[in-house]
Amino acid sequence: MGIKLLLENDHIEGIKNYDTYKKHGGYRAAEKALKMAPADIVEEVKKSGLRGRGGAGFPTGMKWSFLAKPEGVPRHLVCNADESEPGTFKDRYLMEFHPHLFIEGLLISSFALGSNTTYVYIRGEYAWIPDILEQAIQEAKNAGWLGKNIQGTGFDCEIYVHRGAGAYICGEETALIESLEGKRGNPRMKPPFPAIQGVWMRPTVVNNVETLAAVVPIINMGGDEYAKIGMGRSTGSKLLSVCGNVNKPGVYEIDMTISVEEFIYSDEYCGGIPKGKKLKACIPGGSSVPIVPANLLFKTAKGETRLMNYESLSDGGFATGTMMGSGGFIVLDEDQCVVRHTMTLARFYNHESCGQCSPCREGTGWMYKILKNIEYGKGKMSDIDLLWDIQRKIEGNTICPLGDAAAWPVAAAIRHFRDEFEWHVKNPEESQKRNFGLAHYADPRPIPASA
Template sequence: MGRKLLLDKAHIEGIRYYDTYRSNGGYAAAEKALKTMGPDAVLEEVKKSGLRGRGGAGFPTGLKWSFIAKPEGVPRYLVCNADESEPGTFKDRYLMEFIPHLLIEGLIISSFALGANSAYIYIRGEYAWIPDILEQAIAEAKNKGWLGKNILGTGFDLEIYVQRGAGAYICGEETALIESLEGKRGNPRIKPPFPAVKGLWQCPTVVNNVETLAAVVPIINIGGDEYIKYGTGKSTGTKLISACGNINKPGVYEIEMNISVEEFIYSDEYCGGIKNNKRLKACIPGGSSVPVLPANLLLKTAKGETRMMTYESLADGGFATGSMLGSGGFIVMDEDQCIVRNTLTFARFYHHESCGQCSPCREGTGWMEKVLKNIEYGKGKMSDIDLLWDIQRKIEGNTICPLGDAAAWPVAAAIRHFRDEFEWHVAHPQEALTRNFGLAHYADPLPAPVAAV
């Protein structure tokens, strides 16, 4: 059994409520941080832990916190990004729904470290029932003196507010989230200035993912030095993975970042293998925006090493032969899945969710969707594949926010690794409507890398 830090008490009945949470060791970290440690000591501990942002980019949290500007007389804000809208990712939902106090405790500790007296939870509009759970938990915590004025007699004040989004994926981008929180249209801001300098209401702001903030609790509990002992290398601690697709046991798993991808998919502790004894064809390891990998590149890196569930190992080989851990939305596809159709689905999503502010993303996402639709429905041309490649290349990196990249990467990776499947769709338009390309050679062992002479 892998060790757990976040979901270790998730099985306890009633952990959703304050009394159960508290009697099982909850709020011990907040007590420790506020009473015995200062804000600087908390920051130091988080830095030491090597905790990396769990929202997708994997930026070191301690470093992010240390960037926050501290001008005199200007309030600072902590914003919890709970706008979890990436297709394939549903880990934060689990945390907020079942252990809301873990997030609130994390928010208290983090706000204390940052010197923020207001914290906002910006939650995805479609999670319609969760704000009630969170607000109930906040009320409980406030009743017990964990929120409000002069918490635990330390002189530290904190209020937590829950704000619902209105169902836009783009509001998961931190500056769009801030705009939306201010009551404006959710358009990403042009950076710089970064939120750490001018964020919410033009004040210094830190935006963190739900899981990141929750992970602060075990870090304070066990200490940064102990936290490093979980995981491997720079991928410290545990990570929530939301596994879905053609697997026997879809769900949210907490993994220690020291297991292999193969183990994660096939062991009974986690996904339990591919459904109906089919063969693995491809996998998107970190949510819809990260590159898709064929089975042979997923289990072993191009260098022939075993691919591990860590930030580094999944990214090994760059985008040419690697992918990203991203937000942990692990989508597994078996031999019956069609990559072209899957790519079309993602392209449709990004087209629908583009905010329309900058031209490459506004126009390019729709174009890619239309071209992919043609290919999928037997009206494609061979030149369309090159056209798609060219469109994604002109979107990537040229947009205001990462949504453009997120729209371009899945298309790029699908063409890079599954070009013959696209070509087959174009060459056999009638057949492609009735059957799938199948596994083909995507699970064949890769040629052994030749050592450079």
């Protein structure tokens, strides 16, 4: 049984409500934190080794300590609840079923950062969640956890829930800030970073929902204790949202020490693949991280067991590894077509590109059109190299990471599944009738002899 920090009380009926939450130890961390000095809270978070759960995995404590603190200028905490990555839905679960845990995390973080006005920028498609959050905020306010002079400490904090209009790009922190300000959600040029000039040019910290919720157990158990969970630089627990060809899709909390194989096949988590089918490929961290074939998923290129944590998943770099990303775990069984899958992702990124900088605006559409040709049996052999060249010219040359996010899945699909692309081109008619299947993608790879 893995450790449960965020979903500890998941089984309790009515944990959504303030009274139940309070009865089961809720707001204990907030009580403790409000008695601490803000700098000490930041220090605890630093000690915990908590890494941003939004995808990039940047150490949260470090991010907090970068926040500029000019005299007389308000600072803001903004929660990035614009969870739009295909395959990722862990934040939705937290906000929908554990709103008070989230609000407690927001409160502690706001106190630590000195944010009197905190915003939750929530994805437009999560139409029913703002009501849940607003109700929870009201309950917390009635109990004196929000508003003026919280619990007699003299600290004021208001939380506002801001609905987005349904754009993936607004999950990028500077685009989110622009959108929050009421402008078109175009990412800003960096520098200046939000920690210096964010919302309304004031110092701002933008954090993911899960990151902020994880502050609660950190305060409860102390940063050092939290850091003991997990391994290496992957401390604490991580929420994963599993979808695709598994028996038990859903949101799971893991402590980042279990292996990928166990995660997919154990009954505690995904419960294996339906109908006893074989695994073909997996995207372990949301649509924008590289896809890996089965033979690279359970074992790294060096032959070591791959674990569900930041370091192990990215072992081997992009050549043979992938990324932890935002925890959107997508499993593809032997009947799935990687070309079609890649096309779907390319369509998504084409649709969601903001159109501000040229490589992403033009390149994503171009990639989608080529992939569509290949998928529908109209591709040319040269298209595969062309795709590779396009993604190479998008990656790293754009304003925000959306360009990279659009390029990586295409790059990884070609890198690992080139045979399947070539089969589509060579057999245009057959490819319309059947899938390429598993082929050799689960065969054991030769392990290079270590020096």
